[in-house]
Amino acid sequence: MISFGTQRRLWVLPATFVVAFVMFALPVGEEWKSYMPAWVTLVLIYWCLATPEKITLGTGWLIGLGLDILAFGLLGRYALTKTLITYLTRRVALRVRVYPVWQQSVFVLMLLALESVILVAIGYLIEGNIQGLAQWRALAIGAALWPFIFWFLRHCRRWSRLP
Template structure:
């Protein structure tokens, strides 16, 4: 069923995609309020990568840019820095989304871990955060947390899209 939904195109799921971005930004805000942004991956980026990989008729580069600008305002960083990072990562996902989509979920999770490691490297280069020894371990272990979160996120979105097709 989910494959039928994915082949139908993103125009039928426009509101679902928009709603998922809003919910993901809410999770990012909650992580920021709990000072857990060092270890919790940006959920909005993970949701963006999910939709980039699973819809072949859209690139989602505009969504990446807008989500990046929203992340810039959320984290109070230089306007456009996260937009650039999100757009680069979305482009990289678009380059190999057919292979990514064919992977089993556990292998997708490790690919997402690589994307999150690239995010952390770019984050470290652009923003050069001051990390003490405890924060440094958490900062560089964030991709491992993303590997753990990805199967759950993927399962939730598959269930939602299956329900949309049935409904």
């Protein structure tokens, strides 16, 4: 018989994504939107680094599709970027995991910048104007928050006894 103390808490991984979705959907003023980091992307990067066997390309696509539905925007925009982030992170996960957290922050900054460039390019191709250039502040904030997000999610992963 397995006691409750030794069971894995498999609900922790989806719960972190639910919290990230809620943070994405928080109603903030227009002047504060450029300071909001990409919470879902940061959580996705962590889980791809920590457990690359659990987060597949399909998972990244579904998370992106959920963001597309939540944002009421162009369907597939976030699905494309989250799938690409998942692919790139899983591709180098074993190498990046051994880096110190501050070097991981540089990697996270590059991924967030790539995602922003793709989202701006898609916006330009669809709408014909460049929007989202003010979001570059969110990249620096996301990279600066990475050590805290890494620590918190690692604590959650260890508490849940996920490999």
